[in-house]
Amino acid sequence: MITIKNKKPVEVLEGVVIRFVGDSGDGMQLTGTQFSDTSAMFGNDISTFPNYPAEIRAPQGSLYGVSGFQVHIGSMEVSTPGDDLDLLVAMNPAGLKTNLYAVKPGHTIIVDTNSFTKKNLEKAQYEANPLEDGSLDNYRVIEVSMTSLTKEALKDVAGLDNKSITRSKNMFALGMVYWMYHREKNHTIEFFNKKFKKKPLIIEANTKVLNAGYFFAETLELIPNSYTISPAKMEKGTYRIIMGNAATAWGLLAAAEKSGLELFLGSYPITPATDILHELVKHKHFGVKAFQAEDEIAGISSAIGASFAGDLAVTTTSGPGLALKGEALGLAMMIELPLVVVNVQRGGPSTGLPTKTEQSDLMQAMYGRNGESPVVVIAASTPANCFNYAFEAAKLALEHMTPVILLTDGYIANGSAPWKIISVKDMPEIKNNKVTEYSENWHPYTRHKDTLARDWAVPGTPGFEHRVGGLEKDSITGNVSYVPENHEKMTQLRAEKIKRVQNYIPNLETEFASEGDLLVVGWGGTYGSLHSAVKQFNGEGHKNVGFAHFNYINPLPKNTEEVLRKFKKIIVCELNSGQFINILKMNFNNLDIYQHNKVQGLPFSNGELIDQFKKLLK
Amino acid sequence: METTAEKKYTFKDFQSDQEVRWCPGCDDYVILRSMQKALPEMGVKREDVVFISGIGCSSRFPYYMNTYGVHSIHGRAPGIASGVKLANPDLSVWVVTGDGDSLAIGGNHFIHVLRRNIDLNIVMFNNEIYGLTKGQFSPTSLIGQKTKSSPYGNTQPPFSPGELALGAKARFFARIGGNVPKDITKILIEAHKFKGTSLIEVLQNCVIFNDGCFTQFTDKKIKEDKQIYLEDGKPMIFGKNRDKGLILNGLKLEVVTIGENGITEQNILVHNAKEQDPTMHQMLVRLEYPLATGIIRSFNDVTLEEREAELTAQVKANSKFTKTDDLFFSGETYEVK
Numbered sequence: 001m002i003t004i005k006n007k008k009p010v011e012v013l014e015g016v017v018i019r020f021v022g023d024s025g026d027g028m029q030l031t032g033t034q035f036s037d038t039s040a041m042f043g044n045d046i047s048t049f050p051n052y053p054a055e056i057r058a059p060q061g062s063l064y065g066v067s068g069f070q071v072h073i074g075s076m077e078v079s080t081p082g083d084d085l086d087l088l089v090a091m092n093p094a095g096l097k098t099n100l101y102a103v104k105p106g107h108t109i110i111v112d113t114n115s116f117t118k119k120n121l122e123k124a125q126y127e128a129n130p131l132e133d134g135s136l137d138n139y140r141v142i143e144v145s146m147t148s149l150t151k152e153a154l155k156d157v158a159g160l161d162n163k164s165i166t167r168s169k170n171m172f173a174l175g176m177v178y179w180m181y182h183r184e185k186n187h188t189i190e191f192f193n194k195k196f197k198k199k200p201l202i203i204e205a206n207t208k209v210l211n212a213g214y215f216f217a218e219t220l221e222l223i224p225n226s227y228t229i230s231p232a233k234m235e236k237g238t239y240r241i242i243m244g245n246a247a248t249a250w251g252l253l254a255a256a257e258k259s260g261l262e263l264f265l266g267s268y269p270i271t272p273a274t275d276i277l278h279e280l281v282k283h284k285h286f287g288v289k290a291f292q293a294e295d296e297i298a299g300i301s302s303a304i305g306a307s308f309a310g311d312l313a314v315t316t317t318s319g320p321g322l323a324l325k326g327e328a329l330g331l332a333m334m335i336e337l338p339l340v341v342v343n344v345q346r347g348g349p350s351t352g353l354p355t356k357t358e359q360s361d362l363m364q365a366m367y368g369r370n371g372e373s374p375v376v377v378i379a380a381s382t383p384a385n386c387f388n389y390a391f392e393a394a395k396l397a398l399e400h401m402t403p404v405i406l407l408t409d410g411y412i413a414n415g416s417a418p419w420k421i422i423s424v425k426d427m428p429e430i431k432n433n434k435v436t437e438y439s440e441n442w443h444p445y446t447r448h449k450d451t452l453a454r455d456w457a458v459p460g461t462p463g464f465e466h467r468v469g470g471l472e473k474d475s476i477t478g479n480v481s482y483v484p485e486n487h488e489k490m491t492q493l494r495a496e497k498i499k500r501v502q503n504y505i506p507n508l509e510t511e512f513a514s515e516g517d518l519l520v521v522g523w524g525g526t527y528g529s530l531h532s533a534v535k536q537f538n539g540e541g542h543k544n545v546g547f548a549h550f551n552y553i554n555p556l557p558k559n560t561e562e563v564l565r566k567f568k569k570i571i572v573c574e575l576n577s578g579q580f581i582n583i584l585k586m587n588f589n590n591l592d593i594y595q596h597n598k599v600q601g602l603p604f605s606n607g608e609l610i611d612q613f614k615k616l617l618k
Numbered sequence: 619m620e621t622t623a624e625k626k627y628t629f630k631d632f633q634s635d636q637e638v639r640w641c642p643g644c645d646d647y648v649i650l651r652s653m654q655k656a657l658p659e660m661g662v663k664r665e666d667v668v669f670i671s672g673i674g675c676s677s678r679f680p681y682y683m684n685t686y687g688v689h690s691i692h693g694r695a696p697g698i699a700s701g702v703k704l705a706n707p708d709l710s711v712w713v714v715t716g717d718g719d720s721l722a723i724g725g726n727h728f729i730h731v732l733r734r735n736i737d738l739n740i741v742m743f744n745n746e747i748y749g750l751t752k753g754q755f756s757p758t759s760l761i762g763q764k765t766k767s768s769p770y771g772n773t774q775p776p777f778s779p780g781e782l783a784l785g786a787k788a789r790f791f792a793r794i795g796g797n798v799p800k801d802i803t804k805i806l807i808e809a810h811k812f813k814g815t816s817l818i819e820v821l822q823n824c825v826i827f828n829d830g831c832f833t834q835f836t837d838k839k840i841k842e843d844k845q846i847y848l849e850d851g852k853p854m855i856f857g858k859n860r861d862k863g864l865i866l867n868g869l870k871l872e873v874v875t876i877g878e879n880g881i882t883e884q885n886i887l888v889h890n891a892k893e894q895d896p897t898m899h900q901m902l903v904r905l906e907y908p909l910a911t912g913i914i915r916s917f918n919d920v921t922l923e924e925r926e927a928e929l930t931a932q933v934k935a936n937s938k939f940t941k942t943d944d945l946f947f948s949g950e951t952y953e954v955k
Contacts, residue, residue, distance in 0.1 A: 105950055138950050240951045253942045264705055266697075283945070284930045285937035289704055294730035298697035301690070301727070305670070305701025308688055309709065313701070331691050420954075421946045459686040459702065459709050462665040467634070467680050469689025479636060480681065 017084065018177065020170075021068040021099050022091025023060055027170035031089075032069025034174055038187045039073045061115075061123035063094045073181075087180075089173050091115060091146070093124035100136075105241040106416035108140040110176065112169065114147035138241075142222060146172050146213075153212035157205055164202065168209045175213025180222050185210055221271040223355045223414050237420045244383035244413040245272075248316075248342060248406070249279035251390025253286060256312045258391075259398055259430040264311040265290040266302035268321065271354040272410040273344035276316045296324035300341070304328060307337040308468075310434065310458035312394055316342040319361045320351065322368065322405075329403055330369040333494065335468040336445075336454050338397035338432070341375075342390070345409040345525075347601040356601025357411035359524055360576040365405045366554060366583070372491055374498040376400070377554040379407040381527035384419040386412060389551060391427060398432040400501055401453035407553075409525040409575075411603055432456060438463025444478035451504075452497040501555050508548055508557040516544025518616055519567035523550035523580050526604060530573055533609035545613060553583070561588050569616050571596055573609065627658040632667075634684040640675060645796030645822040646743065650682055652802035653741075657685075659803070660810045662710045669712045670699040672719040675750050676743035676822075679714040693724025696731035696740070703738050707923045710810065711738040718748050721757040721777050729786035734922045735814045741806070742817065743796075744779055745824040746831050753827035765827070779819045780903035780914065784896045790816035791899070792913040795836035795845070796823055801912075808913055814921050835909040848902065848912035850891040853883060856908050863887070864905075871901050873908070891916040 018035070020028045059065055070085075084104045090096040092115040103109060116131055130136055131143060150169040154160055171188075178185055189207050196202040242250070256263035265288065267277045281290040289311070293299040300315040307313035317325060322343045332339045345361045347353025365377045376396050380389040386408055393406040433448065433456040444466040445454050457464035466478060474481040475489050510519070512534055522530040527549050534547040548563055550556070564570055564584070570593040572581040581595045596612045598604060632654040640646045657667065667685035671677035673692035680687030690698050695713045703711045713731075720728045720742055731740070747765060748754040754767035758779065762771040783791050790812045792805045802820065809816035821832040835844045846856035846864065854864040861876045863886035874881045890898070891913050899915040939945050 236954055238947065238951050238953055240946075240949070250942070250946065253945070257942050262705070264701065266701060283939075284933040285939045286942065286945075287930065289926070291700070291704060293697065293700075294726055297694060298700075298727050298730065301694040301697025302701035302704070304690075305688075305698035305703075306705035307701075308686075308698070309668075309702045309705035311705040313705075327691050328694060335688065421951065423943050423946070424941065425943075458706075459668045460666055460706060462663070465665055465685050467669075467683075467687040467689065469680070469687075470691055471689065 015072055016086045016181070017070065017072045018087045018089070018181075019068055019070040019085050019099060019102065020089045020091075020173065020177075021066055021095035022089075022170070023094070024065050024067040025060065025167070026067065026091045027167060028067045028069050028091070031170045031174045032071055034188045034191065035177060035183070036071040036073070037191075038178070038183045039071070039181075059123075061092055061094055061120045063098055063124060066092075066095045066098045068095070068099060087177070089177065091170070091173065093120045093126055093130070096130060097124045097126065103139060104416070105138045106140065106243050106246075108142060109136065110142045110144060110173065112146035112173075113143045114145050140243075142220075144172075144176070144216070149212060149216065150209050153208050154205055157201065157208065159201055160205055164205060168205050171206050171209040172213035172216070175210040175215075176217040176222065178210075179214045179217035185214060221355050223272060223410065235420060239418045239420050241416050242384060242387070242419040243275070243416045244380070244386045244408055245275035245344065246279050247384055247386035247419060248344075248380070248390045248408060248413070249276045249283075251387040251392075252280070252312075252314055252340070252394060253283060253288070254387070254424050254427055255391045255394030255430060256288070257286070257424050258427050259312060259394065259432055261310070261312040261398075261432070263288045264303060264306035264313045265316065266293050266299040266306065266313070267291070267316045268293050268296045268299045270296070270318045270321045272346055272413050273316045273318045273321070273342065275413070276342060276344070296321040297328060300325040300328040300332075300339075303339055304332050304335075304337060307332070307339050308335075308458070310456070310460075312340075312398065313338070314340040314342065314394075316344070318344050318346050318354070318410075319348045319364065322361060322364055326369050329375065330371065330373045331470045332403045333369070333373045333375055334470050334473075336401045336494075336497075337403070338394075338401055338456070339403040340390070340393045340397050341403060341405045342393070343405060343407050344413045345407060347410075353601045355410065357409045357525065357603060358575050358599065358601060359407075359409060359526070360579065360599070361407065362523075362553070362574075362576065362579040362583075365407055372495065374495050374554065376402055376404040376498060376501055377407065378404065378552050379524035379550070380412060381524055381549060381551055383412050383415045383417040385551075387419060387422075395428065395430045396501060396504070398430055399453065399504070400451050400497065401433055401456060402498065402501075407524055412525040434458060435464060436461060443476045444468060445473060445476050447493075447497075450500070452493060452500060499555050502558050505552045505555070505557060507559045508550065508552075508563050510563060511547040511549075512538050513544050513546035514563075515566035516546055517542075517568050518544070518613060519546045519548055519564065519570045520609075520613065521548050521550070521564075521570055521572045521580075521584075522574070523553060526573060526575060529604040529606070530609065533604070533606045533613070536606055537610050537613050540610075542613075542617065545617075550580070553580070556583075556587065560584075564588060564591055568592060569594065571612060571616055573597075573604065573612070575599065575603070625663075627664065629654040629658060631664060632657050632684050634682050636681045638682050639678065641826050643825040644675075645745075645820070645824075646676060646679075648796055648799050649741065649743065649802060649820055649822065650679065652799045653679075653683070653806060655799070656803045656806035656810070659807050660710070662810070666708060667710045667712070668699075668702055669714055670695045670702065671714040672716075672724060673750070674716040674719045674743075674748070675824075676714055676716040677719060693719055693722070694727060695719070696724065696727040699738050700731060700734070700736050703736050704923065704926070707737070707927075713738060713740040715740060715742050716749075716756075717742065717744045717746060717758040717779065718756045721779065721782070725757075729782070732783055732786040732788040732815055732817065735787070735789055735919055736922045737813050737815070739806075739809045739812075739816045740818065742779060742819050743822040744819050745822045745828055746776075747824050747828035749824050749827055778903060779817075781900065783817050784900050784903060784915065788817050788915065789814045789917045789919050790913070791819070791903070791915045792816070793819045793821065793903075793909075793911050795821050795832065795841065795911065797836055797838070801847070805913060808916070812916060812918075814919055844908055845911045846905075846908040848889045848891070848910055848914055850889055850913065850916065853886040853888050855883070855886055862908070871905055893917065894919075
């Protein structure tokens, strides 16, 4: 059972709580101490809470023989060992059973699957294996056969007895957690060298296993849950804790149901977007067709095919995948089909920092295709509103017959937050442009007069047989056309179609102040940090600092200029070198506009933002 | 399963209003006409037919068919076609591609579509050259072949499309000359009937950049002596006088003459296209003399759509969720009052 203990509004948590649990012989205290010492040396504030049984060696596998060590690390002052866990490392079933209550829903549990034997499950009084019976569905469970991986890592170390081998598996767990939280291994390796000075074999074994765990986590690209952000005041209603990627998947499910279409996902695994695929493959009961393709290009190609055939089609990826999809995305734009492309941004360029967050794919989303090929670009800004913007992406795609890129990022995708559950019946209607009755004057590129969307004539509908393709088309018949004036006309039409989406999206809103000295501008996943910083700054005696956060980027909300011009100065804060600011500069002249950028794969901290605001108001 | 057409079509019903723009004398015209003649015989409704192509001369094909169609991007037609078929399994889906489109830039998609066995049909126009970009060597060009990008002769060894396809688990493979419209039509109809991915390699002469590349096999005067046209259940006999045949000698196929050295028709191998084990089909595909044509392999296997449909039905039957609300409000929720 999960008990949601913390119903109070939570601001940005600048800390992480980790607990290592296992048999008292599993070396959990040593593991925890190593982690906290290393973190302290790394510059974190720490607070720890060891919890172990009175018996030095309680019966193996029993509930009361569980030994644990909890550590709370933070970038700001940490005054308690922490309440709820962000990460539980459970070396056996008994450890899981006795500590599960403390893990925050949606957060991570690492288990040694080798210890989940029938005998150990019985000792822990489990009737069914919790790894198999669905009771852990609300958590991110990382199953690792730690004992056998440890044995494998040590197979070439001659002269080690079996017991010493098994006992070093705690270092495998430590290695994994070091990687997840970006800790150095050196401190621990030095510790081995001192502690086991006279036992070189044990030094070698522990070092090997620590490294093996570290590299294992690296290979799997394990990501910790990012910090939780939730609104200060929560509306009445039924809530659940949801992770950003799951919210994205659910928003797409809701859009499919609302539009009456079947959902098709064509995707290829890529960190940190894969969890959307993982989530959608579960939902065959809703008729979801999730297709794991042979590569990124086939992922989007299959989605384009499904869209042509009349499904709500989606492809999900991260930066490098979007680069691969570029040409196909241009085709979808050219043949004017509805398509949702979710890009869970990560640190770039190239392979970059797969497990870190960044907002550096904005220009790629805007322009990363050959020729002039505008698409709608929107961005989610919290784990929970990934739901809303995924739904919105589908709605805009279907109603405007265009690809829509939804940008999220590793930070909100892996972050979890309370989500006020909304019933599908309360979501806005989604229309689509499907046609059923053929009339003589119909042409594939006949456009709706307001949206400029073309009709969606899907195979299986008699009378509408037609061909589309990537070659330039006549503006009405859709036949291949090399006429110079027609090409220019079509280029303008495609741009105008996207521009007109402005008439269907909400205006930009400001928080804290609607006019004044300084407007803080952000977009996408930085909402939590920016909101928190502006709030704190205004609380420190400033009154006229407003905050405007963009979810719609192409096109921009209609009132954007009006909002910007009400402030004397503007600062655009982004986790890139300044991409959105250039979009604003390109659109609006003579703004007194500044920028704050961070490209470290990390979110903003309150302190750095406030320093920037202060400088501008001097 | 496609629904059957009540209306009786003729080939004209499948001609679009677009002017065909291939070079005069190109085999592509033959393939187009063969397809337009095959479709009325298939009994499929016109609105249920979809042609997907990539880039290249062959890929202009959909524009000339009065059906649904997408002229897509280079090499990606199998991916798009897979999406179309998975979205609506009632459609009759055709991929039209060339040797460059499917074996070079689209090689990855080509092998994976065959592996999955989605019920769609791939017609590969193999002319051993890049035509649309004006004459570079392709993945099927021969060693030593002089082209615009290999003026001193090609140094890259070629793929044999059939060999590659069988290696990628193709269940249906046929090879046919581009100059025999009736045979092409017949094979297209068989490919349509076959449930699973079917691949038809058409040996298509490019009159401009690789003229005569298959003449040694396809010239009407010699083709009966140089090709063996395989038919399921029939002995592997060829030759103008129907006196040549294939036997297995050790691990190799050998050409023998019936009536010589005590060989009778009884000694000649009988073609079994439906055999699951592709060993014999591989040997036939690799045969240099005679060149094997006709339906070389036609092994019935479960399609991806069938597996998916079965799994979906199972999951639906066992799930407590019918609406997304059931999911959203399930599990651990809490109230804020």
